[in-house]
Amino acid sequence: MINIISNHWEELLNGLGWTLLSSILALFFSLIIGSFFAIMEVLPSKTARVIGQIYVEIFRNIPLLVITMFFYLVIPMYVVKINGFTAGTIGLTIYTSAFIAETVRSGIQSIDIGQMEGARSTGMTYWQSMRYIILPQAFKIVIPPLGNQFVNLVKNSSVLAFVAGFDLMYQGNMLASTTFDTINSYLIVGLLYLVITLPMSYYMQHLEKKMA
C-alpha cells in the first residue's frame, strides 16, 4: 500500500484534484439550478409549476450514468465537442440539481403559509417576501438533507471514470490494472474519497447545530 502511494502519489493527487474540481463546479451550479427549479415548483403560475415538475421528475429518475454517457457520446456527435471531464460534470450537475430542487421545494413548502401572508400584508411584493422571509427560513430547514446531497455528489463524481475524466476512480482503475494490486489500489481510492466526504459531513453537522 505504501509502495503504491510512494510510486503513484502524483496520479492520485491529480485524481483527487479533478474529483474536487468537478464536485465544486457541480455543487455550485446544481445549487443554483436546483433552487431555481424549486422556486418554479411553488410559483402561483401553473405553467411554471408544470415545467419545474417535468425537469425534476425526468432527471431524478434517469440513472446518472445514462445522462453522462449522453453528454459524452451523443452531444459531441451533433452539437458541440466536449471532453469527458465536462460531460461528467454536466451530468453530475443536472442529476444533482433535480434532487436539490426537491429538497429545497419541500423546505419552502414546510414554511407556514402565514409567513407569506404576513409578509405580503406589510406591503412586500411576492418576490420580496420570497427573498427575505421564506427562503432564509427554508434553507435553514433543508441544510441537513442538502448536506446529504453534497456528500452524494462527491461520491457520484466517480462517474467521471467511465468517460475518461481523470478523477480519483479513473486513476484507481489505472493503478489497479498497472500494479495488479487491486485490493490496495481501491482501498487507497476509498480512503481518499473519505478525505473529502468526512470533513464535509462533520462541517454539515456543525452548521446544523449552529443554525438550530
Add this chain to the structure above:
Amino acid sequence: MKNKKLFLMPFLLIILLIAGCSNGSVAEQSVLENAKESKTITWGVKADTKLFGLTDVRDGQQKGFDVDMAKLITKKILGKDGKAKFVTVTSQSRIPLLKNGNIDAIIATMTNTPERSKIVDFSNSYFDAGQSLLVPDNSPIKTTADLKNKTVLGVVGSNSVENIKKVAPDAKVLQLQDYAQAMSALKSGQGDALTTDNGILYGMAVQNKGFKVVGGTFTKEPYSIAVNKDQRDFVKAANKAIKEIEASGEYNELIKKWFGDVPKFNYKELYR
C-alpha cells in the same frame, strides 16, 4: 447492553467475511485436478470483442476464436465429455477474477508480458497479434508518427495503452472501460484514433463502416492462456493441447472460420 451487542454485529460479520476469504484458497488448489474431477473448466472470455469473444444477442452465448479454442482445449485436456463453462471478463477484471478463483483460466485476447508473468503463469502463445491503429476513413493519420498531439483511445488494463505511450509519447491517451465504449467514443470524436491489437481492430472495422486499420503492427502480442501461479500441470496440459490442435489442422480451420472474411487481411499469414 443489548444495544452494545447490536453495535458489534457488523464488525463481527466483517471479521467472519475476511476470515472466510483467507480460508477460500480456491486459487491455490490444483485447477487441473479440480477440473478433472468436475469435468469442467471455467474459462474467462471476452464478451465485447468481435472475432475473439462476443456475446450473440440471439442466444446469449459467447462466440469467437478464443471461445472455440477454449472448447477444443477443454476436450483435449478432459476428453470427449469435458465441458467448457464461460464467464465474461474485461481487460480490467480478468486478473482479479482469476486470482479470486471465479475462473480457472483466462483466454481473453491476453498478451503474455513480463509484468503479467510475475503474477500469473502463461501457456505458449495460441495466436500472434500485433498492435495497430483504427481511424476514420478520412483521417490524416497513417502511422504512429502522425499521432503527435492527437488523442488516442485505449482500454483500461490493456497493455496497448502502455505501448502507445512509448511509441507516441506526445499523444494524449484516454482509457475507457471496454472496447465497445472506446469505439463509441471514437465515433463521437472523443479521440482521433483507437489503439489495440490488430485482430480486435479488424473485428471493429468489420462491424463499423467508415473506419480502417492503419499503421501496420508496431508490437508483437502473443496471446496466451493465463492461469494462477503454481499451476504448472495445467500449463503443461494446455501447451500439449495447443500443439495437438495445431498438428491436427483444427487450428487452421478456426483461423479460416473467424478471420476468412476480414477485409484487406490475409488470414493465411496466421496459419500454423
